[in-house]
Amino acid sequence: MSLLELRKLNKHFGGLHVTNSVDLTLRAGEIHCLIGPNGAGKSTLFRLILGEHHPGSGDILFAGENITALKSFARIHRGLSVKFQVPGVFKGLSVRQNLEIALQSRHRGAELDAEIGRLLAFLGLESEQTQTAGNLSHGQKQWLEIGMAISLKPRLLLLDEPTAGMSPEETHMTGEMVQRLNADGMTVLAIEHDMAFVRQVAHRVTVLHLGQVFAQGSIDEIVADERVAAIYLGQAHA
Amino acid sequence: MTGFLSLFRRLEGPQTVGRGPGFWSLFALVLAVALAYPLFSDGYTVGNTVYFFVWVFIALSLCVIWGYGGSLSFGQTAFFGIAGYGYGVLTINFGSAYGFTLLALVIAVAIAALVAVLLGYFMFFGRIAGVFLGIVTLAVTLMLERFMAQTAGPEWHIGSARLNGFNGMSAMPPLTIPWPGEPIVLFADVGLYYLVLGLLVFVYLALRILMNSSFGNIIVAIRENPERAEMLGYDVRKYQLITFVIGAALAGLSGVLYTVWGQYITPSSMGMTAAALPLIWVAVGGRSDLTSTVIGTLVVLAAFQALTIYGSQYALVFMGVLLVLTVLIAPNGLVLGVMNWLGRIATRLTQRAG
Ligand SMILES: Nc1ncnc2c1ncn2[C@@H]1O[C@H](COP(=O)(O)OP(=O)(O)OP(=O)(O)O)[C@@H](O)[C@H]1O
Numbered sequence A: 001m002s003l004l005e006l007r008k009l010n011k012h013f014g015g016l017h018v019t020n021s022v023d024l025t026l027r028a029g030e031i032h033c034l035i036g037p038n039g040a041g042k043s044t045l046f047r048l049i050l051g052e053h054h055p056g057s058g059d060i061l062f063a064g065e066n067i068t069a070l071k072s073f074a075r076i077h078r079g080l081s082v083k084f085q086v087p088g089v090f091k092g093l094s095v096r097q098n099l100e101i102a103l104q105s106r107h108r109g110a111e112l113d114a115e116i117g118r119l120l121a122f123l124g125l126e127s128e129q130t131q132t133a134g135n136l137s138h139g140q141k142q143w144l145e146i147g148m149a150i151s152l153k154p155r156l157l158l159l160d161e162p163t164a165g166m167s168p169e170e171t172h173m174t175g176e177m178v179q180r181l182n183a184d185g186m187t188v189l190a191i192e193h194d195m196a197f198v199r200q201v202a203h204r205v206t207v208l209h210l211g212q213v214f215a216q217g218s219i220d221e222i223v224a225d226e227r228v229a230a231i232y233l234g235q236a237h238a
Numbered sequence B: 001m002t003g004f005l006s007l008f009r010r011l012e013g014p015q016t017v018g019r020g021p022g023f024w025s026l027f028a029l030v031l032a033v034a035l036a037y038p039l040f041s042d043g044y045t046v047g048n049t050v051y052f053f054v055w056v057f058i059a060l061s062l063c064v065i066w067g068y069g070g071s072l073s074f075g076q077t078a079f080f081g082i083a084g085y086g087y088g089v090l091t092i093n094f095g096s097a098y099g100f101t102l103l104a105l106v107i108a109v110a111i112a113a114l115v116a117v118l119l120g121y122f123m124f125f126g127r128i129a130g131v132f133l134g135i136v137t138l139a140v141t142l143m144l145e146r147f148m149a150q151t152a153g154p155e156w157h158i159g160s161a162r163l164n165g166f167n168g169m170s171a172m173p174p175l176t177i178p179w180p181g182e183p184i185v186l187f188a189d190v191g192l193y194y195l196v197l198g199l200l201v202f203v204y205l206a207l208r209i210l211m212n213s214s215f216g217n218i219i220v221a222i223r224e225n226p227e228r229a230e231m232l233g234y235d236v237r238k239y240q241l242i243t244f245v246i247g248a249a250l251a252g253l254s255g256v257l258y259t260v261w262g263q264y265i266t267p268s269s270m271g272m273t274a275a276a277l278p279l280i281w282v283a284v285g286g287r288s289d290l291t292s293t294v295i296g297t298l299v300v301l302a303a304f305q306a307l308t309i310y311g312s313q314y315a316l317v318f319m320g321v322l323l324v325l326t327v328l329i330a331p332n333g334l335v336l337g338v339m340n341w342l343g344r345i346a347t348r349l350t351q352r353a354g
């Protein structure tokens, strides 16, 4: 069964055709990685899915419902959630308050405190909870934003370069976390340049190039594809 | 009792400076002094204090919209004027019998709030934000000032209330509480003082609870990062609109109380200078904190009035210098800076003691 279906999505920025008739189907329960060179249109595709940009033409279906015209917050209520490429935390507020704002619509009172505590432990940010989020390291901000995104218990989690700025160990831990969330039933779509991460988690991979779906398959099929090597993996990664 | 305690706990939180027995003892002391003060003073001085208090409401309105909500409105004076004129028109037409002045206060504030719903809807759902929001709100208040200034002719009246152009509207009845025997008329001295003080304490405490609630969390989240707030499922524009309307109602309350205090209102209350002054009070005090805003406004107003004795040009220069100093030394507000510093000393002392 498909959870998300993009049908012939087109988006122009002036003369730039950022997404060119993109068709993409996510199966419920899979971890899907989206890769491709810088400027391929990956982040733009996320913004289309989330309703921050509106496509010139094409449709977005989520769990069978056409959500193309829905406002962003309404799409979140349907079960979408995102971690952005540039960490979008509430910089002037404490780590704890960041999580409280994410959790407060589903929990109240003592239960809310308990949830915050659990999430802080899960993210390894317990000793940073009173710190201002803007003072965290880049990696910690990533963790915090991932924490906020998963606290909504989404059906589909969108991760835009979740491991940027992380050490190989932290990247591996992030991969394990994604797998754990997936095992609990969360579908994941992740944009990632780190091929070790992609190899660790991806069930399927889609390559985006110049706004078009260039290739799709398992990680082994993608790595073996000479055309992909020529446009992306050749220079980005061995 | 537990209900009272839980209400008390909701007054404190990350969004407001000042917590614990120390702060609330000080609060009680200040309140006691404020309550006792008219007994040791003359009517004129008490009336002058009411005048200071009246401005605190418009300062709080800006604190809510700008300091907490992150939208810089330059036109809170528009709501001040609308409600002030509203009160004048209503009471000049319908008088003060049967407690109508109190109803007129409520209606006038509601009119300001209603205008804010319309204007806010157009701005927030039209995605006007940042500098443009400041420009639109400023344009609205200046337009209202210009409009009211040209209503001198006798053709400009609503019922029996003449708008009177630049000279403004006057002689509206003061607030009058119906009472068996003789109604209590709140002239601009002790009577009005206790009413306004009561309103001030109520609004301050209510805003503390609101800002430390989940609603307060959402509006500061929108200030910090509207995109992230939307991506947590919050309808950002709806919350911005609600915040704007709350702020407009507070500015409107300020306008009605001002009109009641002096029994007049003029177009210049919506002009450029009037629009700029609250921004300075709030910026100097500390826009992101209610207590700092209240203290900052009262201190700056008192200093302004003291300097005006030597000439109002000096007073305005002083305000400019104060604003520049604030921006350079303590961008988040001078009073807030001092309060945070005192807070740090207090924690250090308690740590050493414990
Ligand atoms: N709001 C915008 N207005 C105009 N052009 C834009 C906008 N957003 C993105 N672009 C352009 O669209 C193209 C695709 O950008 P996008 O951010 O989607 O790429 P990406 O695949 O995420 O790249 P990266 O791997 O560097 O993050 C780029 O050329 C970018 O400059």
Ligand SMILES: [Mg+2]
Pocket: A042, A043, A044, A085, A160
């Ligand atoms: Mg990108």
